[in-house]
Amino acid sequence: MLDIRWIRENREKVEASLKNRGASFDLEGLLSLDEERRRLLQEVEALKHERNVASDEIGLLLREKKDTTSKKEEMKAISQKIASLDEKVGEISKKLDYLVLIIPNIPHSSVPLGEDSRANKEVRSWGKPRKFSFKPKTHLELLEHLGIIDFKRGAKVTGAAFPLYVGDGAKLERSLIQFMLELHTGKHGYQEISPPFLVNRESMTGTGQIPKFEEDMYRLKDDDYFLVPTAEVPVTNLHRDEVLEEKELPLYYTAYTPCFRREAGSYGKETKGLTRVHQFDKVELVKFTHPDKSYEEHEKLLKDAEEVLQLLEIPYRVMLLSTGDLGFAASKCYDIEAYAAGTGTYLEVSSCSNFEAFQARRANIRFRSKSTKASQFVHTLNGSGVALARTVICLLEHFQEEDGSVLLPMALRPYMGGQERLTTPPR
């Protein structure tokens, strides 16, 4: 969320941001509501002052055992007026609060201008797409051959696009999670968190998933809880409504959670296989930083995520998202796209974003500055480190052999109990 005062004073910047993002928003309506709210606030606060003064007087009169009925009558009328004005202010504030929550963040100056993903910029790439001496299979063919994911039974147990991992598939999933967590906690200095997989409305609002994207989230019917769409939500909200010490910053957290996404509106698109599923595993990286350091930390976070793919020896490219493709809450975002050799396409396996104070303001996450002694908002960042389902696709397709077996990258073997290869299980 943006600061309403800042919006008031930087109208052109907000307009430019909305235009560059291709977002529609009634800025005019917001500003006039803001003006009306302030006008009413002044009116009602003057009345409240009058009431406070009169109440003190009544207290004094009572102590002197004097009559207070006329004064009380007078104040009764004022109290009624206050109540009706308060109600008006409340209504306007509610509208205003909603509007402020659905304005997207301002893109950073280094973000390329553009309408959509076509304007994204490739920052760098790592590894070379493998040259095959045979026709590589797609992950669907490999999964079928290896028998490590049972989509049919997943659909029976729950519904379409809920993958059910079997045998080596389940083991591979577990090993990847373990491998990533070990890398980030050991080498990169993140603290591991194992958070709840259900979060409340305040948390979802804090990181920006709602109110704007509520229909994309799974919600429980009887309790106002949501299934986490990403570990970003519980981990960022760890410090909601807290004032951190400046010397604690930056804070680094990593967490594994399954991620639940309704993917409403994307039916028919990539619905087969693991590319777009309702539940997938992900190891997430989250940082809380000093505002002066967030862009530096952003680059480091990206490198931490990249290292996962490097150790897994999967070729990838890093894309800097354009204003039109940038997520709602982000100021700047890099996507890591891993190469899927079977189809010759790139799949997004990580999104590394700097939200600046956008989430911190919503979630009220501040730190006390030693020098100024005042509290100010931290900057929050996060990135996938990395998302599993699509990484599994790229891993299988990249390391496949002609006979349909899959060689495992060296880095993963210790986590697979020394296993070197995925093969068709014996019957």
Next chain:
RNA sequence: GGAGAAGUGGCAGAGCGGUUGAAUGCGGCGGUCUUGAAAACCGUUGUCCCGCAAGGGACCAGAGGUUCGAAUCCUCUCUUCUCCGCCA
């Protein structure tokens, strides 16, 4: 799930209709003393909103209500603790 108790400033803990934004202690910050430190002593110390300012408003878990006036009374919700039940 049932019964009971409680939620007050960074922490501990008073207050239970009217100079209480909130006693007191600890902590924090500044100072005196000291070669330095500790101790002792003195002072100071919440957040948010409106306003150019002067100033004003709000906040005692959260949301409503009663009242001229609510941290204090009433209702609901949430959280914590104790006991019982159930259960990985």
